[in-house]
Amino acid sequence: xxxxxxxxxxxxxxxxxxxxxxxxxxxxxxxxxxxxxxxxxxxxxxxxxxxxxxxxxxxxxxxxxxxxxxxxxxxxxxxxxxxxxxxxxxxxxxxxxxxxxxxxxxxxxxxxxxxxxxxxxxxxxxxxxxxxxxxxxxxxxxxxxxxxxxxxxxxxxxxxxxxxxxxxxxxxxxxxxxxxxxxxxxxxxxxxxxxxxxxxxxxxxxxxxxxxxxxxxxxxxxxxxxxxxxxxxxxxxxxxxxxxxxxxxxxxxxxxxxxxxxxxxxxxxxxxxxxxxxxxxxxxxxxxxxxxxxxxxxxxxxxxxxxxxxxxxxxxxxxxxxxxxxxxxxxxxxxxxxxxxxxxxxxxxxxxxxxxxxxxxxxxxxxxxxxxxxxxxxxxxxxxxxxxxxxxxxxxxxxxxxxxxxxx
Numbered sequence: 001x002x003x004x005x006x007x008x009x010x011x012x013x014x015x016x017x018x019x020x021x022x023x024x025x026x027x028x029x030x031x032x033x034x035x036x037x038x039x040x041x042x043x044x045x046x047x048x049x050x051x052x053x054x055x056x057x058x059x060x061x062x063x064x065x066x067x068x069x070x071x072x073x074x075x076x077x078x079x080x081x082x083x084x085x086x087x088x089x090x091x092x093x094x095x096x097x098x099x100x101x102x103x104x105x106x107x108x109x110x111x112x113x114x115x116x117x118x119x120x121x122x123x124x125x126x127x128x129x130x131x132x133x134x135x136x137x138x139x140x141x142x143x144x145x146x147x148x149x150x151x152x153x154x155x156x157x158x159x160x161x162x163x164x165x166x167x168x169x170x171x172x173x174x175x176x177x178x179x180x181x182x183x184x185x186x187x188x189x190x191x192x193x194x195x196x197x198x199x200x201x202x203x204x205x206x207x208x209x210x211x212x213x214x215x216x217x218x219x220x221x222x223x224x225x226x227x228x229x230x231x232x233x234x235x236x237x238x239x240x241x242x243x244x245x246x247x248x249x250x251x252x253x254x255x256x257x258x259x260x261x262x263x264x265x266x267x268x269x270x271x272x273x274x275x276x277x278x279x280x281x282x283x284x285x286x287x288x289x290x291x292x293x294x295x296x297x298x299x300x301x302x303x304x305x306x307x308x309x310x311x312x313x314x315x316x317x318x319x320x321x322x323x324x325x326x327x328x329x330x331x332x333x334x335x336x337x338x339x340x341x342x343x344x345x346x347x348x349x350x351x352x353x354x355x356x357x358x359x360x361x362x363x364x365x366x367x368x369x370x371x372x373x374x375x376x377x378x379x380x381x382x383x384x385x386x387x388x389x390x391x392x393x394x395x396x397x398x399x400x401x402x403x404x405x406x407x408x
Contacts, residue, residue: 001163001164001167002178004178005171005176005178006037006040007040007044008176008182009142009170009171009174009176009182010037010040010041010043010044011044011047011182011183012174012176012182012183012186012245013041013044013097013140013142013245014026014041014044014045014047014048014097015044015048015183016182016183016186016241016242016245017097017140017142017241017242017243017245018045018095018096018097018138018139018140018241019095019138019239019240019241019242020045020048020049020050020095020138021048021049021095021138021239022048022049022050023049023050023051024049024050024051024093024094024095025050025051025052025053025054025092025094025095026042026045026050026052026053026054026094026095026096026097027053027054027055027056027089027094027095027096027097028041028042028045028053028054028055028056028097028099029056029058029096029097029098029099030055030056030057030058030099030101030144031057031058031059031060031099031101031102031146032057032058032059033059033101033146034099034101034144034146037099037144038055038099041097041099042055045095045097050095054094058102060102060103060106060107060273061106063107064106064107064109064110064273067107067110067111067114067115068109068110068111072114072117072118075114075115075118076117076118076121076122078121078122078125078126083125086126086129087129089129089133090129090132090133093133093136093137094137095137095138095139095241096137096138096139096140097139097140097142098139098140098141098142099142099143099144100141100142100143100144100334100336101143101144101145101146101149102146102148102149102273103146103148103149103152103273104149104152104270104273104275104333104334105148105152105273105274105275106148106273107272107273107274108273108274110273112272112274112298112299112302113302115272116302116305116306119306119375120306120307120375123307123375127375131363134352135235135236135352135353135358135359136235136236136237137235138235138239138241139241139243140241140242140243140244140245141243141244141245141336142174142245142336143170143334143336143337144170145163145166145167145170147159147162147163149166149333149334150162150163150165150166152333153165153166153169153330153331153332153333154166169328169330169332172324172328173246173324173325173328173337173340174245174246175189175246175324186242189231190231190232190240190242192231193229193230193231193232193250194230194231196230196250196406197228197229197230197250198228199408200228200250200252200391200400201227201228203391203393203398204224204393205222205391205392205393205398206221206222206392206393206394207219207220207221207222207258207391207392208220208222208316208389208390208391208392208400209388209389209390209391209392210261210263210343210382210387210388210389211387211388212264212382212384212386212387212388213384213386214264214266214384215262215264215280216261216262216263216264216382216384216387217261217262218259218260218261218262218263218283219259219260219261220254220258220259220313220316220345221254221255221258221259222252222253222254222255223253223254223255223355223369223370223371225355225356225357225369226252226253226254226255226354226355226356227252227253227353227354227355227356228250228251228252228354229250229251229252229353229354230247230249230250230251231247233353236359244336244340246324246325246336246337246340247340248319248320248323248324248325248326248340248341249317249318249319249339249340249344250317250318250319251315251316251317251318251351251354252315252316252354253314253315253316253350253351253354253355253371253372254313254314254315254316254350254370254372255286255370256286256309256312256313256350256367256370256371256372257285257286257287257312257370258285258286258370259283259286259287259312259313260283260284260285260286261282261283262280262281262282262283263280263281263282263283263345263382264280264382265278265279265280265380265381265382266342266381266382266383266384267331267338267341267342267380267381268331268333268338269335269378269380269381270333270334270335271296271299271303271378272299274296274299275295275296275333276293276295276296276297276299276300277293277294277295277296278293278294278295279291279292279293279294279297279300279380280292280293281300283313286312286313287311287312288304288311288312288347291304303347303376303378304347306348306374306375306376307374307375307376308374309348309349309372309373309374309375310347310348310374310375310376311347312347312348312372312374313345313346313347313350313372314346314347314348314349314350314351314372314374314377315344315345315346315350315351315354315377315379316345316346317339317343317344317345317346317379318343318389318400318401318406319339319340319341319342319343319344319383320401320404320405320406321342321383321385321404321405322405323340323341324340325337325338325340325341326340326341326342328341335378335379338381339379339381341381341383342381342382342383342384343381343382343383343387343389343401344379344380344381344382344383345379345380345382346377346378346379346380347374347376347377347378347380348372348374348375348376348377348378349372349373349374349375349376349377350371350372350373352366352371354371355369355371358371383404384404385403385404386403386404387401387403387404388401388402388403389401
C-alpha cells in the first residue's frame with residue numbers, strides 16, 4: 001500500500017479524528033497485526049504534540065480462546081489493577097484512537113450467554129469512570145483492513161487483491177485521495193453537518209414517523225431537549241474532534257419509553273463477532289416486545305436483555321442514500337461503515353450531548369428527561385430506497401426524508 005496515502009490517513013485520524021492536543025497523552029487501541037500502522041499513528045500523535053503515546057493491544061484469537069477456556073467466575077472478575085488503570089485514565093483524559101480490523105466472523109462458536117453475563121458483572125465497576133470521562137476527552141474510531149476481514153468483504157478475490165480493494169474503499173469513504181487535503185475536506189463536511197443539524201434543531205419535532213414498503217412503520221418521540229448533531233463533536237473544554245471516520249450521519253437521542261411500531265433492518269448486523277441477518281423489531285411503549293431474524297436470532301435476545309435499558313432506544317440517525325459509503329457499493333460487515341450507508345437506529349445508551357443542557361445535569365436528571373441508559377449501544381440499519389421520514393410538531397408534518405434521501 002502506498003505509504004504517502006497511509007500517512008495521509010494516519011494524519012487524518014490523529015488531527016481530525018482524535019485531534020490530539022499539545023502536551024496531551026494519547027492511547028491507541030489496535031490489534032497486534034496492525035502494528036505497522038499503529039506505529040505510524042504514534043508518530044503522528046507525537047508530531048501533533050502528544051506528551052506520551054501508549055498502546056493497548058488486542059488479538060482476536062486470544063480473545064476467543066479466553067472466552068472459551070476461562071470460567072464465568074474468572075471472566076466476571078475485575079481486578080484492582082484494571083480499576084486503577086481506569087481511574088488514572090479518567091483523571092489524565094488521554095485522546096483515544098480505536099482501530100477496527102477484526103474478522104466479522106472471528107468469534108463464531110463462543111458461548112455468547114457466558115460473555116454477556118461476564119460483561120454484566122463487570123459493567124458496574126467500569127460505569128463510574130465512563131461517566132466521569134463523558135464529553136471530557138476526544139476519541140475516534142477508524143479502521144484498517146485485515147486479510148480475514150478483506151476476504152469477508154471480497155470473498156471471490158485473492159487475499160492481496162481483497163486487501164487492496166478494502167483499503168481503496170476505506171480511503172474513498174474517508175475522503176483520502178492522492179491529490180487532496182483530507183483535513184480541509186473534512187472541515188467543509190463538518191460545516192455542512194452543522195448546517196443540516198441546526199435546521200432540524202429549529203423544528204423541535206415532537207416525533208418522527210418512518211415508513212417503507214419492506215414493512216417498516218414506526219413512530220419515535222423526541223425529548224423537548226433533544227439536540228441534533230453530526231460530523232464533529234466538541235468536548236466540554238472546547239476541543240473539536242470527529243468520533244467516527246467515516247461518518248455521514250445527522251443524529252439525536254429519542255425519548256425513552258416512547259416508540260411504537262415495526263422496524264425492519266436493511267443490512268446485516270455484526271455483533272460480538274457474529275452476523276445477525278434479515279431481522280426486525282416490534283416496539284411498544286418504547287421497548288422491543290418482539291424480534292425475529294433469519295440468522296442468529298438468539299443473539300438479538302441476548303443483546304436486548306443485557307440490562308434494563310438494552311431494549312430501549314438511544315439514537316436515531318439520518319443518512320441519505322448516495323452518501324459516500326453508499327456510493328462505494330460495498331457491504332463492509334462492520335457497523336462503523338455500514339451505518340453510514342443507511343439511516344440507522346441504536347438500541348441502548350443515548351449520547352448525553354444530544355440532550356440540551358446535559359453538562360448541568362446529573363446522570364439521574366438526564367434519565368428523568370428521557371435519555372436512555374444502558375451498557376450497550378448497538379446501531380442497526382433501517383434505510384431503504386423508498387424510506388419516508390416525516391417529522392411532526394404540534395400535529396403539523398415536515399418531510400425530512402423522501403425515497404431514502406433528504407427532502408429539504
